[in-house]
Amino acid sequence: MEFHLVTGSKGGSGKTLLSLMMLIRCLEKQRSEDHTLIIDLNNMNVDFSRLLLKTGNALPHDQCGSGVDIVLGGKCFGFYLVEGLNGKKFIVAQPRNPFETHSYSQFQELILNLVKKANEKNWVKKLFGKHGVDEGKISRVIIDTNYHFATLYPMVDTEITEEFRRTNMKIWFLWVYAQVEALFPALTGVAQTNESSVVLDVSQAVETAFSNPKSPANDTPFRHVISTTAMLPLETDIKMRKNLFESVKNALVKVQKSLQISQEENGKERIANITGVINAIPSFNISFNNWITTLKAQYDLIQNTERGCITIYGNDTHLRFATMIAGSFPNGQRSKNVYPFATYDPVLCSYTDKSNEGFTCAQYLEDLRGRDIYREFITMLDKSGEFL
Secondary structure, eight states: EHHHHHHHETTTSHHHHOOOOOOOOHHOOTTTTTTEEEEOOOOSSHHHHHHHHHTOOEEOOOOOTTTEEEEEETTTEEEEEEOGGGGGGEEEEEEEEETTOOHHHHHHHHHHHHHHHHTOOOOOOOHHHHGGGOOOOEEEEEEEESOOOOSSSSSGGSOOOOOOOOOOOOOOOOEEEEEHHHHHHHHHHOOOOOHHHHHHHHHHHHHHSOOOTTTTOOOOOOEEEEEETTTTTOOOOOOOOHHHHHHHHHHHHTTTTOOOEEOOTSSSSEEEEHHHHHHSSBSSSHHHHHHHHHHHHHHHHHHHHHHGGGGGGTOOHHHHHHHHHHHGGGGOOBBBBBEEEEEEGGGGGGGGGGGGGTTTTHHHHHHHHHHHHHHHHHHHHHHTTTOO
């Protein structure tokens, strides 16, 4: 069983969109005997399960007709069967109280409770037998959450149980500029903030606990995701965006790869050099600490090399972040566990409204499946060997 935890403490960074794209990929790869489970742990915004359940003709679990909730990690969940792409069904688990929080010990218990139940013979059939499900097991679990991963994992790897270490867990973290900048002090060992030291300590504990002893240098559960919304300027006018990016490109052309935005006929925007990175063969995984160190080097480059160009950014940290990301791929090659997106699709900014427009879940997923951002995603997945 694979677990994919989508995490990040900044709202609007693309967590739910990423979870939906993961769901599409799982359904594409899903065999008849497999099931994909979605768990909504976003205790600030339940858009994910709301969208899927409202548009998907959701069928509740029957637990052998008893109607009893499923208890995971000490909390009650309702399970629902939903129709997705091409008639393939998936399962959604929603907390009865979506606003309850989870400590790291409760999160471990939740995952281990789920593993135990999923290994029970005919457990899925027990849940949805009256809805025609007579076989299969849960093979992939996608967990959408608003939590920072440092909330769900301890600072010391010895607090991660041996049983939990054996789970196949991937942590997909969506980065924004403020989260990156907050970690820089801990790299120098001086003026450390609580945030920076805790996050780096937790990341080290997680990598120690979940790394493969045979190849620890290249094995990490972290997947670093950078959405286009985290890099585009705050100014919403497209022409202004283009001019600002051209200014950045001209100012930094001598010190890093050029950064540019090209406007396509359909209104999408692409960060051109990141598009090349997406299509290139990736290198080995990069550790959490090395990823932050790479970004810090780009930050220092901007600060120290062309100080005159800093006035271009003003207060717009999105532009600064885009420049850092664009320069973080040596020889135009990303690490296998780094996922930078280059497509901006304004339609997806209001994707949750589809639940009020008569869309079915299958229609919505099919629409997203046909968009450039999804094609970018599966290109990177395929080249990194994920979801195979």
